[in-house]
Amino acid sequence: xxxxxDIFLAAGAIGAAVYCYVLGRRLNRFNDLEKGVGGAVAVxxxxxxxxxxxxxxxxxxxxxxxxxxxxxxxxxEDMSRRxxxxxxxxxxxxxxxxxxxxxxxxxPPPASSATPMFARRPHSTxxxxxx
Numbered sequence: 001x002x003x004x005x006d007i008f009l010a011a012g013a014i015g016a017a018v019y020c021y022v023l024g025r026r027l028n029r030f031n032d033l034e035k036g037v038g039g040a041v042a043v044x045x046x047x048x049x050x051x052x053x054x055x056x057x058x059x060x061x062x063x064x065x066x067x068x069x070x071x072x073x074x075x076x077e078d079m080s081r082r083x084x085x086x087x088x089x090x091x092x093x094x095x096x097x098x099x100x101x102x103x104x105x106x107x108p109p110p111a112s113s114a115t116p117m118f119a120r121r122p123h124s125t126x127x128x129x130x131x
Contacts, residue, residue: 031038
């Protein structure tokens, strides 16, 4: 009976060793950096690093644009105040008398003839017209 138990124990140990060997090979293929999930994780990690760098550059550009926009807005407000002041100052200036301009005069109208150029005819109703 001990001999049969030892044989079953040895067979179980050999089966467990084969199972561990096959499982180890599968795990190595699974973690392979070129074909398996390890490769996908490595690629995704590289993409995340690229996105972080791109995001940092975009944030710097946005901050620069915001500063430029703030400066331009400040300049525009200053110019607006100056223009308002100039417009207010123009109300205090007396009007300048009009000077005669030396513009060419229009040609004289043609001599009118006794008959008008266009004449209106009286409207007459015919059999085809319905009022």
